[in-house]
Amino acid sequence: MTNSLKPCVLITGFAPFGGENINPSWQAVQALEGLNIDGFTIQTKELPCEFDTSIHALQGAINKYSPHVVLCIGQAGGRADISIERIAINVNDARIADNANNQPIDTPVVPAGPAAYFTNLPIKRILLALHQSDIPASISNTAGTYVCNHIMYGLMHEIALHHQNVKGGFVHIPYLPSQAVHHNGAPSMSQQTVESALKVIITAAISNKSDLKVAAGTTH
Amino acid sequence: MTNSLKPCVLITGFAPFGGENINPSWQAVQALEGLNIDGFTIQTKELPCEFDTSIHALQGAINKYSPHVVLCIGQAGGRADISIERIAINVNDARIADNANNQPIDTPVVPAGPAAYFTNLPIKRILLALHQSDIPASISNTAGTYVCNHIMYGLMHEIALHHQNVKGGFVHIPYLPSQAVHHNGAPSMSQQTVESALKVIITAAISNKSDLKVAAGTTH
Amino acid sequence: MTNSLKPCVLITGFAPFGGENINPSWQAVQALEGLNIDGFTIQTKELPCEFDTSIHALQGAINKYSPHVVLCIGQAGGRADISIERIAINVNDARIADNANNQPIDTPVVPAGPAAYFTNLPIKRILLALHQSDIPASISNTAGTYVCNHIMYGLMHEIALHHQNVKGGFVHIPYLPSQAVHHNGAPSMSQQTVESALKVIITAAISNKSDLKVAAGTTH
């Protein structure tokens, strides 16, 4: 393994879904391919927006790159800021079919897996770093019940079983302006801002500092 | 134990918090005290809006009444409909101090407890029953990180350890109209509608039927 | 004219539109038919949700009843509170066709009419009366560009030309709970609360007191 010689971050985006032509997560992620951030090489991967298949693709990329940090990014159409997911839950409940035409309802991501996994990224440190960079961001306590939550659960399960030194997490991003044009009144974020956000997140994630204790919860 | 002779449902509301004079959950819950629904007696309890103390009070009430079903209700100011919580997570992250002036940040509800507990109520069956009764309702995948999530986690942990035949869950309700007057533009629900909703929920919860497989998830 | 012998208030609701089976405005308005409020008889009228035809129907009802006050009510699906309209503008811009399949775009309500009419109701007095009755309410500065704005403009134009002693205005109300069930997450208001609101509004409107100077504007 040459992993220790060339430390890397694996960052993933998703294929378009739900009638969109693009997915802002992959638009921003692919722009980071090959970058060097604080000595870490950025490796990227586009995941299919499909239950199960997406997890297999992610596992393949983890095995290929042996990353220190894995960051999965997904579109949250309607959210206004960068939202850093705190937890993934062991359920699939698809409001719409995925790109392979599967629509699981109330099935587990991993049969007999735990009810949920917390991210092991320093989410409060990431939050403050984004704010200090003038980028709107918040902590989210639900990644939904679709493929985004599914991949985050699959990632944290993989880390728990096979890669306990790896840091992993999930970040939701808004529509791009070009998408919001077709979603009357929906908020958006420019790709440039999203790319800046991803660099800030990666820098904080690889800093290897413990998380901060700052309140960022919700009353409901 | 005389429990089997007089089956009961324990339903709880919270004390006011966050500067409110009333809590719509206790306003609606106390109106159900002593009712008989399908042979079940309704027992009610007001819980303090305090971390830890609320769980002790709930445990006391469970031991006192030996209920078949425990339903905890809480205020979700800003939400527009009855929201049936799917899951509670093992974290306290208080945006504001509780009524005992405690503000835990990123502490566990139960040290070494599992990351989360799913409700064991038939939430999709409850959802459809509410809709058939013309009451707006949805499934929620986060109860927040304040006392509401805290009590739901505490309840499901108590059930998991000591009362595995008991059904338990949590439901968030909107502001009352009298509260929304002071929260510019916030949605509200009349107490009469909330009381009707609680009766529908209790009826579905005690029916002892398995849950339905209908999609009610979110993409994020 | 026997008008002075039997003072009356004319209050109108609309027929359902946009795929709804009911219109909450007419549901609430018809429940007031024949009531006596502070010596005023309440007369009601259901208006068609159609451009032009609705104004003719309103003119007919005004001529029939010779009301002191005319209050038109309409559905604002998605709004959370009682919204008291300040102004009607001289434009039709229909996002969807009306019930007679007309969809005027950027046409005037009244050719050569003024750009807008303010209501002559004491809207701030009405607002405070609603708040004092624990009913969520706000001042709105746009009634849209569909049939609701159209009828308000038509009403105020009729008053300006032919009935200058009549008070007139328009109030938007939320979905009923039974409608919100079909509009995922939309706020609603119970018919009982809406009926209470209408009585409060009528009482304030016939009080013949001047309006209050309280801030209720918006920065945008």
Added chain:
Amino acid sequence: MTNSLKPCVLITGFAPFGGENINPSWQAVQALEGLNIDGFTIQTKELPCEFDTSIHALQGAINKYSPHVVLCIGQAGGRADISIERIAINVNDARIADNANNQPIDTPVVPAGPAAYFTNLPIKRILLALHQSDIPASISNTAGTYVCNHIMYGLMHEIALHHQNVKGGFVHIPYLPSQAVHHNGAPSMSQQTVESALKVIITAAISNKSDLKVAAGTTH
């Protein structure tokens, strides 16, 4: 008059207000100073966020530059897209004091002025041009009752009385990302996107083409 020799567009932004350190309107507007767009020189002016004083400053700039088009820009914190105002109304109703500590309530912008003025810009043409440029935008039927509506009314009144060949209008823009950081969950738009939007709007405004008939109204 040398106006015809050097045709120009006057575009204004506002000073910060309401506790903000910057106003995104002036941030974007000043970046356009001196540009040449299709033969028109762009002149810019920062207006004070004050009732009356702002109108005097605008009149001064109009007299100085003799512009063919006057475009006033303002911040609409909480709105998610570029919103093109259709109409200004003859009322001041200030929820907060202006920068000179004046808080007029229900006073006219211009005593004895008409109830409202429509913009004479081709707003539907502008809307489509923005959408074709992948910029989220919508038509707004209210500019509020604060200084933004005030200046738009003042502008259109000035045009009606003294500059009937001038085109004028008002556009609201969202918070910048750096502002939204301090407004939990509020949508934002990057300055780069706003600047692009302003150029598209100016190009459409000076094209001297008649407006398009496309539906862009609201039902309420």
